Amino acid sequence: MRKLRAPFFEIGPKNYIFGKDVLKLAETAEKAALEFDVDILFTAPFLDLRAVADQSERLFVLAPHMDVLTPGRGITKILPESVKAAGAAGVMLNHAEHPVDYRTLKAAVERAKELELLTVICADSVAEAKAVAELHPTVIIAEPSELIGTGKTSDMNYIRESTETIRQVDPDILVLQAAGVRTVEDVYRNIAAGADATGTTSGVVCADNPHKTLTDMIRTVREAFDKRTQ
Amino acid sequence: MRKLRAPFFEIGPKNYIFGKDVLKLAETAEKAALEFDVDILFTAPFLDLRAVADQSERLFVLAPHMDVLTPGRGITKILPESVKAAGAAGVMLNHAEHPVDYRTLKAAVERAKELELLTVICADSVAEAKAVAELHPTVIIAEPSELIGTGKTSDMNYIRESTETIRQVDPDILVLQAAGVRTVEDVYRNIAAGADATGTTSGVVCADNPHKTLTDMIRTVREAFDKRTQ
């Protein structure tokens, strides 16, 4: 698998859309990824994940969660091997809508590493960002829970402090700053502030034209990153 | 969609196998369904469900659970619309490994009916079989929890009492007697005792030759049913 590189963008439609609409959104993400040379984490609903992976060359498809178990019982659990076999490149863990306790999180990261799945862990406070950095995931999504879906962005203090804290623990962890991204300006601001990546759900799926918005945001990631790193 | 008819058989590999092995098992089930004219409920892991549905003409593919929500947030929830869009014919609810409270179960059945998904509810005791019969699902799987995976079958009293109780509440509900099915003899016995269907997980996936065992069990369903209804 290719190595995930900055700058990148995370888009996950949660359950706002399903079936064909997810596949179309993934197609748009794929095109923009190629056009602007920006890596994309596409967090797919469980039931659409394999189809997204099958049609995509360039996307890093993520499962939104996985459970800690090995093959056997657990009829409704998400088996890590099943995530891998479906074509996922990685797994998101500890989303604000599905937080997991630290022991389980640690065990899930270990299972993911065994299976060579990328690990993308969500963190809320700076304290939590530091705590999950100790697990050395591929990516940390730093996002104050109280801002998710509100259109209110993280303030610059939070962005700088959480990014620095993570890098002090492990400079190899990629940092995605996410909360409240609604516009291309929000995207620009997060990348300009030093994040490796940004992302959104509602900023795209609730936009008047989700496909155009997604493309514009991905273009902006590239522009902001190039400007910053010139 | 075709109407589900007796006799039928339920096979769900839980998380014992994943990916291609699930697809192969579904293929075997499909062939046997056609050869012996037996309907099959195939309960697929979430990540394999769509691929199973795509390759199958004859199987009734079930999701092992779904949540009660409408499109929107809930990144790790199983959206009913997503189950339908993936090609499922129905949904299993209240499995012993994922029991749900009665209010949620009632709401899930209502959502399934809106989406024209078959509802297959698991029940443990005779009291529970009666309780869930009041929700008028398509199928009730009567299976004393303490026997699941043990190879110990339900006794005749339980089979008769639970079947009769369900039919008294609603004669249109199909009754599947399941617990501890390991051999073709167990299959024969359950159908002979008056059940519309039987099924197993471990009886197939832990068998020396799962594909042959599955085929033999499906053939036996037909034989036992024909004998009983001559």
Next chain:
Amino acid sequence: MRKLRAPFFEIGPKNYIFGKDVLKLAETAEKAALEFDVDILFTAPFLDLRAVADQSERLFVLAPHMDVLTPGRGITKILPESVKAAGAAGVMLNHAEHPVDYRTLKAAVERAKELELLTVICADSVAEAKAVAELHPTVIIAEPSELIGTGKTSDMNYIRESTETIRQVDPDILVLQAAGVRTVEDVYRNIAAGADATGTTSGVVCADNPHKTLTDMIRTVREAFDKRTQ
């Protein structure tokens, strides 16, 4: 222990108040129980339960839940033996704020009966009232979840249908009609409609004068019942 008799009244302060305020409310309930010869179910917060039981002669003190376990591990679980030893007369189960699946509910009722604890099960729909009646609890609280705390009362159809349904399954089960009770008129109406009991949380704890309101409601239970049964 005395046998619980109609008419009775259930009051549980949930977590609206704590410590001494719970003890004072229990004192008021005790006085009114004696004055109007009305039995009272007092559902006490876990941490206040024993103190309420210690100071009360007449109240039937209930735990708001208990878990299904026997002595051993489970540091945060509510052990049935512990409920009994603290002086509770019974246990409430399946409250809308803590629903339990049917298997667990059945097992909890069995544990309660072993320990000679009264069982008070909450039900939402008429279908659920019928389902839990099969477990033969001492009391069923019939209360459409969507009305709890709203001040909107159950309609007469629901009250009649749920009461009759429960009595058809088991005429020994006492029926408490509860939803949205805010005023003495609501209390009167529920008892007049044939319920054995009624009750409230927010109708008392959010009233301008909770103690006077509680006393008035208990007096009204007696008056409505005497009128109905003259």
Next chain:
Amino acid sequence: MRKLRAPFFEIGPKNYIFGKDVLKLAETAEKAALEFDVDILFTAPFLDLRAVADQSERLFVLAPHMDVLTPGRGITKILPESVKAAGAAGVMLNHAEHPVDYRTLKAAVERAKELELLTVICADSVAEAKAVAELHPTVIIAEPSELIGTGKTSDMNYIRESTETIRQVDPDILVLQAAGVRTVEDVYRNIAAGADATGTTSGVVCADNPHKTLTDMIRTVREAFDKRTQ
């Protein structure tokens, strides 16, 4: 409230005993605390907590958990104000039998501090010990989950590494080393290794003579500490 000082000992009977037996065990702990001048954290079952607090002068009584809520609904939740009002000195959080996600843990610590409750957080791995140290609780109980109740003690590497890691983050946090303590030798070893405290459940409640064992362990805490700090 008195300040908790090293050396101290934590004993919590979980649900192994209930009612009067809990009160007797607390009495024994109280006597030993006075005799050997050792502080005791006594983690009481919810239903016995207030009675333990009422009879004890010297014990630091802990609730085994509390929820993050303010007065209102939540009939089965453990309200922080209720814990305080019942006489608890503090609260245990994140026990292996009731782990909580990091956001909830952080919020619970904040609520506890508002109410001047001691915070005693359990941690499993060294990574988790470091993570929870960032929340600056009063005490961290370092205990590899897989050893709880086994009688197998933590190895010296774990004890040293977890203790040092916590002290590097915040030297004011007291460190309790706990896993698998069964004998007075285990107690001695943990204190000698530099822990501020140790503790056990099964080592006491499953002993032939729990009261004598508890007293002996508390005496040993004093002896080991005096020896180490001479």
